[in-house]
Amino acid sequence: MSRIASAFAALRARGEVALVPYFTAGDPDLATSEALVRAAVAEGADAIELGVPFSDPMADGPVLQRSAGRALAAGTTLPRVLELVGRLRATISQPLILFGYYNPFFRYGVAELARDAASAGADGLLCVDLPPEEAHDLRTAARTANLDLIALLAPTTPPARIRTIARTASGFLYFVSVLGTTGARADLPSALPEWVRRVRQVTSLPVGVGFGISQPEQAAWIAGFADAVIIGSAIARWRTAAPMRHRRGWRVFSEPSGRRCAPLPPPARDRRSAADGQRVERRRTRRGALSGVPGADGLQAPGAAVPRLPALRAPRASRRR
């Protein structure tokens, strides 16, 4: 079993949901990235997505575009990202996933990349702009190197296509929560739980949800129906590890000052005794998922079948820059 699969299996057994922060490797430099990843792991991150910066990141919003720009300006290259993976792997046991665009992978050579990434200690590859129809070479290379190739699903992916993608995917499925690029959103689509449920109907792979998640309440909501919560832009401006304090508290990505931290939902550890069946039950009823978020229950419209996550705080305009 791959490190990713076993990590999810262990979380599942404990009734927990993975917190997966995304860091652009090399922003502002590789040493800072290394420190951020170590701190994130120390404070409870269950897996790490390391972004390989690209000059034309077409799936990214302004925050991660600038992040990639800073990383490239600092001289970050794929070989140096692989060295970072090697340094991290020497001391951490959490899954490391390389998240990038195809051209740098292609120029490196997909077989060479899979081989070198695996030997450095990476566990998965995610290629944002490579549709599954064109992914044969990379998939073969990843399989040969025992790397998981993480597939992306969008709200617009039709059911038949979800099935096709799930059949060749491994590790977990990355469900893109919004139509659009990465970047913090005040509101996430209210149909998200239903979309994820549809994915679960056709696959037993874990489903992670990412794109747009900017607030602890949103993370807690998603934790009620997904297997992983992936956070990128909301933490892209971090330069120190100071705010990463509360293991599984979904608080890790609020403002470094701490002033904007929301009251925490109960640590997932408290639910550790939950049997698997109860965990499924928790997924079906959001109330359970959000029960630890003071104020959230009160904001739920009575009888709403598909709850819409309310924006508990009006986001400042600057957060969507």
Add this chain to the structure above:
Amino acid sequence: MPALLVLERAYARLKRDASFQRELHGWLKRYAGRPTRLYFADHLSRRLGGARIYLKREDLLHTGAHKINNTLGQALLARRLRKTRLIAETGAGQHGVATATVAALFGLRCAIFMGAEDVERQSLNVFRMKLLGATVHVVESGSRTLKDAMTEALRDWIATVEDTFYLIGSTAGPHPYPVIVRDFQAVIGEEARRQIRATAGRLPDVCIACVGGGSNAMGLFHAFRDDARVELVGVEAAGRGLETGAHAASLAAGQVGVLHGNKTYLLQDETGQIRSAHSIAAGLDYPGVGPEHAHLRDSGRARYVTVGDDEAVEALRLLTATEGIIPALESAHAVAHAVRLAPRLDRRKILLVNLSGRGDKDMPTVAAHLGVTLA
């Protein structure tokens, strides 16, 4: 991606749909001004003293360039797919204007993405687009030119795919766009092939067209692809010179890569980061080239040469002085290659040059290049 699959299926159906083709043909004729003239540039030919040069006058089309052939076609596609909003990237602004034009014509909302650098050098076209009712998004990311406009348009599209049709202007981008654009532009070569046989009694020896993304060249070449004795020559922009790195010659100096959903030759560094392109012609300022051009080059069917900024401006002046025709700077690259080639051939030889657009939009750029200050 599902949107691309829907588009591919819809296009495969409509391509064979007689009513769709009739409708398109009607708009091309009544609205855009097809067929365009094939003009024998006698004065230019005599001045050069060699081969005879014929110009395919796409510059005479409505909106001033060949781009309208494709925007009419894709706008009709968008209507059949019940989309209510068009988005497009543009470099020189010709494709943006042609898109905004069909949006106005068909009552569709329209947003155009244009690099900040191009907005500066093509302010006239920006104004035209706004007048036509389009929203113009100035793209400040990356190199602030055509590739970034395309990247930004793709970003918009993934968020708006339900009501929006992405109207790509070049033979680039993800499949099926390169094929769709080629097919809608193929009318250029089909007409030119008929016309040259009617006036000169035979096929040309060489077909010449400028290549940025490659839509006008593909439009000209496609009808001649099986005419083995017709040489096809694409002209890339050498900008300030290939050795300076400030150019847009992806076939001459690029390596294979993947960008914007297609695999082709790209200007890039050794780690796969895309380099910015340069040409005095904003419409050629793209670090990639349509994948079918890459295929034509690698298969040997077409040949690709380069022309730099200075030579293009000289060709623009020469054509203007001898024929009273001011070409677009993009098209001037093709003219420049004909100017090079013609004196080396005798008068029996025929060069067919695609004059893809008119030069009005470029006057500020040309003036600045020549050191003239406009009031």
